[in-house]
Amino acid sequence: NAGVTQTPKFQVLKTGQSMTLQCAQDMNHEYMSWYRQDPGMGLRLIHYSVGAGITDQGEVPNGYNVSRSTTEDFPLRLLSAAPSQTSVYFCASSYRDNYEQYFGPGTRLTVT
Amino acid sequence: ILNVEQSPQSLHVQEGDSTNFTCSFPSSNFYALHWYRWETAKSPEALFVMTLNGDEKKKGRISATLNTKEGYSYLYIKGSQPEDSATYLCAFNTGNQFYFGTGTSLTVIP
Numbered sequence: 001n002a003g004v005t006q007t008p009k010f011q012v013l014k015t016g017q018s019m020t021l022q023c024a025q026d027m028n029h030e031y032m033s034w035y036r037q038d039p040g041m042g043l044r045l046i047h048y049s050v051g052a053g054i055t056d057q058g059e060v061p062n063g064y065n066v067s068r069s070t071t072e073d074f075p076l077r078l079l080s081a082a083p084s085q086t087s088v089y090f091c092a093s094s095y096r097d098n099y100e101q102y103f104g105p106g107t108r109l110t111v112t
Numbered sequence: 113i114l115n116v117e118q119s120p121q122s123l124h125v126q127e128g129d130s131t132n133f134t135c136s137f138p139s140s141n142f143y144a145l146h147w148y149r150w151e152t153a154k155s156p157e158a159l160f161v162m163t164l165n166g167d168e169k170k171k172g173r174i175s176a177t178l179n180t181k182e183g184y185s186y187l188y189i190k191g192s193q194p195e196d197s198a199t200y201l202c203a204f205n206t207g208n209q210f211y212f213g214t215g216t217s218l219t220v221i222p
Contacts (some may be wrong), residue, residue, distance in 0.1 A: 042212035097208050098144040100158030
């Protein structure tokens with residue numbers, strides 16, 4: 001099992017550009033989520049999904065879109081990158097929402 | 113926005129010492145409390161998921177307790193070893209939403 005994979009590992013964008021962060025898991029988990037990690041703050045939930053075709057907003061959803069067309073994949077789209085979106089992004093998955101989450105290796109994004 | 117607080121922010125202990133840290137969370141809308149261990153340059157790894165008031169979980173030298181009525185959980189490490197050096201995160205789960213604390217950074221000095 002590869003677990004939770006994320007691509008790319010690093011990305012630099014210019015303000016206004018769009019991009020998609022990829023996340024995939026091979027554990028047949030129903031629950032998937034995206035977090036951002038900023039200095040001095042805890043991990044903050046951006047969006048989550050409880051199954052294919054179902055997504056919902058977390059604590060900090062503005063500027064991001066998600067979709068869940070398959071159980072395995074949960075991409076995060078930045079529509080128009082802003083410097084405030086400079087962060088480390090983690091994708092996570094779990095069997096259900098009250099089971100342990102497995103985290104991907106993270107994507108470090110810089111917006112200039 | 114829910115407030116999840118962890119204390120202390122950082123801790124330095126000698127090898128062999130036992131230590132504990134606290135996670136405080138709102139006592140309403142409780143669904144589960146998660147503990148994670150996060151080593152530098154790695155991803156968070158799950159330690160425990162606790163759902164019932166009075167729960168106690170143990171994994172090797174690490175254990176945790178949960179009090180949902182007063183809104184706190186303790187993580188204990190017995191006989192700390194250098195490999196225990198990491199940041200320990202707690203996350204308050206209200207159902208589908210997770211709220212993480214900022215973590216306790218533990219350094220174990222050989």
